[in-house]
Amino acid sequence: MSLLPEAVGVVSAPLPIACLLAFAALVLRLARRLRAARVVLLCAAGIVYLGSTPLTGEMLLAPLEDSFPPLVAPLPPVAYVVVLGSGYAPRDGIPVTAALDEAGLVRVTEGVRLLRSLPGARLVASGGARQGHVAPAQGYAQLAGSLGVAPGSIIVSDQATDTAGEARAVKALLGPAPFLLVTSAYHMPRAVLLMRRAGANPIPAPTGQRVLSGTGGSRWRALLPGAGGLRDTELAIHEYLGIAAIRAGLE
Numbered sequence: 001m002s003l004l005p006e007a008v009g010v011v012s013a014p015l016p017i018a019c020l021l022a023f024a025a026l027v028l029r030l031a032r033r034l035r036a037a038r039v040v041l042l043c044a045a046g047i048v049y050l051g052s053t054p055l056t057g058e059m060l061l062a063p064l065e066d067s068f069p070p071l072v073a074p075l076p077p078v079a080y081v082v083v084l085g086s087g088y089a090p091r092d093g094i095p096v097t098a099a100l101d102e103a104g105l106v107r108v109t110e111g112v113r114l115l116r117s118l119p120g121a122r123l124v125a126s127g128g129a130r131q132g133h134v135a136p137a138q139g140y141a142q143l144a145g146s147l148g149v150a151p152g153s154i155i156v157s158d159q160a161t162d163t164a165g166e167a168r169a170v171k172a173l174l175g176p177a178p179f180l181l182v183t184s185a186y187h188m189p190r191a192v193l194l195m196r197r198a199g200a201n202p203i204p205a206p207t208g209q210r211v212l213s214g215t216g217g218s219r220w221r222a223l224l225p226g227a228g229g230l231r232d233t234e235l236a237i238h239e240y241l242g243i244a245a246i247r248a249g250l251e
Contacts, residue, residue, distance in 0.1 A: 013051075017044075018051075021041070022044045025040040056229060057229045057236065058222070061232050067188060070206060071203070076203055080124055080155075080180070082180065084181070084191060085104070087136065088134060089133075106207055108125070124179070125137040125138075125155065128159045128161045135156075136158075137157055155173070157173060179203065184207065186239055210235075
């Protein structure tokens with residue numbers, strides 16, 4: 001995993017930037033540069049507000065999610081459905097559906113749904129984990145099995161810890177064979193770019209769309225800051241930085 005894009009992604013999120021600016025404002029105040037301190041502090045507040053409104057998050061996510069439309073019937077006759085990894089934190093006393101994060105749960109559920117429309121196809125559960133952690137591919141396989149997918153129809157690919165590694169693993173496993181690629185809609189542009197760069201042949205099947213139209217007459221709420229808006233903004237920034245890193249040859 002390349003540490004540079006990861007580090008840049010962390011410090012480029014709205015809250016870290018605002019915290020850095022707030023610290024800079026404190027330093028300026030201690031240096032008795034009060035006017036400059038106020039300006040920097042206002043910039044920090046503005047970044048927090050804009051970054052946490054649903055309107056900003058949706059505006060940033062929409063171009064990513066609109067890059068590939070949802071896959072509808074009839075499905076292309078492929079032999080594999082590949083589900084990319086996400087978060088997985090199993091522990092005693094909780095079901096696999098609780099151990100998988102929201103994105104992972106949606107992805108594997110969509111993968112199983114698509115698989116049921118493709119007789120004879122196999123599910124590739126992808127996603128590794130750092131040492132000492134359980135790979136999300138294992139959680140995917142467990143959930144798919146409990147949903148009725150035969151063990152012989154599940155391939156576990158649990159070594160790669162990032163999307164670039166998953167792309168290389170899929171290419172090594174499937175070669176040039178076309179396959180349905182299931183991941184979050186906002187993540188699909190970067191995933192397809194990496195898959196094609198690795199020489200794989202994905203057919204995008206995005207899921208977990210976060211920008212939903214037709215929400216009624218409450219659009220004024222899009223101007224109210226909240227955790228959901230902040231999360232959308234952070235996801236979008238992470239993806240744009242990832243795409244930029246790929247094109248710059250850093251991933």
